[in-house]
Amino acid sequence: MKIPYFPGCSLKTIGEGFEKSAIASAAILDFELEELPRWVCCGTVSSLTTDDLMHHLAPIRNLIRVEDIKETQLVTLCSVCYSTLKRSNALVKNDPEKLKTMNQFMDKENEYQGSVKVLHFLELLREMGFDKIKEKVKKPLRGLTLSPYYGCLLVRPKEFGIDNPEDPTILQELTKALGADVIDNPYQLKCCGSYHTVDKPNLVADLGYKILTYARNSGADALVLSCPLCAFNLDNRQREIKRQYPDFVEIPILYFTQLMALAFDLGEEKLGFDIHYVDPVPLLKEKQLLIDSLPLIKEK
């Protein structure tokens, strides 16, 4: 099944491994993630005031592109893109007046009809059933203990989230289906600091310290998450964390799609571990989930 997919900026840069592993894993599950033609930046954060429609234009433009190719769904991988697209979509779907106003700004585009549904890749997985995913696992992630991390936009605010905003389980379910163990980390919903990584890296380090330390002290080998900005803050900012908290022990960060690619045994080049700050490879080798000597499956 072909599904239009919205990459956004991060998946083409810091989240390369996220994209590659997602597309490859999706293929195993008979989804063809087809990059949306002529996509534009989602704007990263939604405007939260009642009187600002301008910043909803970019997300709506992307939704028009979906209608242009006669599709009704748009899948995202990045939590930030997901939330932004979904919020703008909901805004115009619930308010025909606003839809009309927005359409007046569309010079070259067709008018948006409001027919598109924005989905997160995880929702697709849940829909097909984690049992089905389990069946596709070639190399169960046995021995690997993971701490799921949701952050904010995947589950909050409630109306734009994909799971219970206070007690989500979707990452746990996926992780278990792939054969790994999960720990319960109450910090899984606490903010990573988000865009403060630009102007307040110390604050980001404070927040990351608690999330990661709890995971480490509760027996997790790594964190599993779904957002490239969280990944940057919880991975790359470990340098700042270490600087601020000398007792801090590093811990690798993995995208859920990297876990899938590992469990589906799709080869190391689909994982993009080379741009991680904390290299997960030694851990995975220790757990015998990556083996040096075996030849990697080449891309067709």
Add this chain to the structure above:
Amino acid sequence: MSKTIRLDSTEAAKFAAKIQERSGEPIDMCFQCGECSSACPVSSDMDLMPSTLVRFTQLGLKDELINAKTIWVCASCFHCVTRCPKGIDIAKVAEALRQELLRKKLDYVEVRDLSMEERQEIPQIAIISNLRKFSR
């Protein structure tokens, strides 16, 4: 100067009404339980607590509000939003207050403030979202 807050100030009332409208939130419903502050992961770095932000907005205390560091510390993580027992989206209130300054071109963060090193290291997603929140 007297520190007494004049509750008959029409200016304050106007400001309160403006923020209420711009945020679209039932600000008057706040009964100061403090749950937002407890939920907020960054309240320890704020000068005005999230609860105080709402209280001051009820009273229309413009100067205190727009000079507060708080609106630039909020990460829009929506923790307070899911917890508020009165259904107030405080992230929207903070945004409405930020816009009060940003719409007057008073940017909090500017691209030129970022060093080359930072521009290279920090991903686009962070820079764009930061500038979208903190500049015009």
Add this chain to the structure above:
Amino acid sequence: MAKKIGAFICQCGGNISNVVDVDKVAKALDDEDIELAEIETYLCSEPSIERMKEVIEEKGLDRLVLACCTPKMHLKKFQRVLKEAGINPALVDVINVREHCSWVHENDPEGATLKATDLVRGGIKRIEKSVPLETKEIDVTPKVLVVGGGIAGIIASLRVAENGIDCYLVEKEPSIGGHMIQYPKVFPTLDCSQCILTPKLGDVWDSSIQLSTLSEIEDISGTLGNWKVKLKQKARYIDIEKCTSCGDCARYCPVKCINEFNVDLDKRSTAYIPFLQAIPPVYTIDPEHCLYFKYGICKICQKICSADAVKLDDAVKFAEINTGAIILATGYDLYDPSVLGRYLYGKHPNVLTSLQMERMLDITGPTTSRIVRPSDGKSVKKVAFVLCAGSRNNEAGANRDEGVPYCSTVCCLYAQKQAILLRKLDIDVWIHYIDIRSPGTKYEDFYHHTQELGVNFIKGKISEIMPTPNNDGRLIVRAEDMLINRMIENEVDLVVLCPPILPSEGTEELAQKLKVPLNEYKFILESHPKLDPLATKREGIFAAGMATGPKDIQTTVSEAEGAAMKAVNFVSAKKEIEPNKAYIIPEFCNGCRECIKICPEEAITIIDEKAVINDLACTGCGLCVPICSENAIDMQSYSEEQLLAQIKGTLADSKAELKILVFVEKELVYTAADIAGVSRLIYPSSVRFIPLPSNARLKLSYILYAFANGADGVMFLEAPEEEGPVPEAHKAAEKIIEEYQEVLEDDYDLDSSRLWFSRIFVPDWRKLATVFDSFHQLIVDLGPLTDEERKELMQAWSKGKKLPQVQ
């Protein structure tokens, strides 16, 4: 027999006659078919009453119209004394020409006189159509059933039994005692709860009360005052008569399971007694976990029991009892805070509910009152309390996934009680609150005392509990101190959640069986929250304690005493049925069931394809009358014949230029109009009242008939939706008039503004002047209807297929 009507007109010492020319009124009645029209100075005086009796005798009168002050003043008295003279009370009518005429039209004696004449004429026409009615009496079964054996049910049943009334007490658990027996101490006295409650349990056991534990109501039938209740009793598997409560069965039982009495803090055997003072003082076998019931093996208890009390073949039993009244004392259950994931209840062992803390503080509890961390058994140095852990959340959804909107009332105080007990063990206590609410006898003193003992109070709600990042079993409590607006952080050993109080499990199901309405939070709805808090909306069924909402033990006990007395009163006298009910004319009924759907009291049933109205349940609101397409429903005291005659009498022969007919709700709106009179409010004399239980009783045909007979405007004045005696009808009246307005405009080409609707609160009586003035002005502007228009309306009325045949 010819109807012999007498009319008496009261001067009220000038109160009436100074404005209304009573002679003129009496003279105008000459044309009416009555025996006499007399004027009296004070109609309510002894000589006048004697005079009335004389005339009744002399002229052989059988019905009377009395034009005087409001019927709320003397009607009952007139009916009583005239009954002695042989007149049926339904054949005495009072026409209010004081509060509703002379006092409000002081500026317009001529108009007032015309109006008084019309009103009296309307009264005469009405009473011609009145029929004698009798108040019925029924016997009530002199027994009371109490549901729930907690403190409320115990007190209520003891009180009922003391009054010599047969009492049944039904409890779903193996023992009575309820939640109160789980508390070690109670606020604000810090009495030992078990010490004060245990004797009451014994009293129940020793009294005439018929106790049925492990039992629930299966079904209820019968009618008001004479219910038949079917009880279902689960098997105990131990013979109550034989068990000596030696405890051998429990000691030798090999299976341990969750101990609900200690709220999962420890285990019990499947053969068990919930607590040692349990009543009945016998053991129970829990079949859910018992090896015999699961696998057919073991039977150790049976072998070991020296009294031969274990009977594993015990079965569910059913019993039917007759009762005249029911008291619901169904108590509460605690909200399950694991739903609020952020408080880590059920995820972190060191987060407890307040009920678990009660058990931990109890000397007979799972830790024999040692306070330990469940995670590792280490002793506790610091405890934080989370008040409102789910309460006072207006965002709470209907499925309660985020708590409840209301205040659970008792948490502020019981948290302080627990804090005091913890302080006595030298434990640091931090109570996080939104507001400390302590209204109640000695409660503020208690708060003061708690402070004296060094309990720390922090104003600022806790939103979440976090384990320490190094996960050492301690918990981080982070909150804003709202008094200094700074964040505070605290590492504690135990967190105690004070979750919402919910109606006990099964309350909703029971309420459905009993057809007792619940409030929006699923507690039993009181008949009136202020003035009748111990009665439910269903007559003869009462409620006490937490069944109607969170409350402390003091209030619960007071309510139990009160509910018991109400129940005793209810079953101790015959029940009077007022003759104000709706009734079915069976020949017309086509069995369509529309009336059944609309009746708010579920008073109508179908027997042999004909509707039947239960007089005991009918409140006489009138809602079913216009809904019937076959005109098969009519009402006692407000029959169609009576109303049409009164409408015609009031309007047809009137000499007034402009006439506005106002249908007024007979309790609240009527009282407001009486107050307006006493206060000498002035409004136009064009206004003429006809009282009714509710305007929802009116059919469109009456409105047409009113316009045809001379009304230029018609108004519905209705009681406020909730406050009136028949709320559903008060509510519906507005909708009904909107429909009528539409039909008038569309089908009869009549300006719909000639039909008005308004609601009047008693204290809002001044509004009457505004309403009448503006409506009067509107009608003046529209002008009177032409004779031609009236003729057409009359034709339409009499042609209307669905219109009733009046004479």
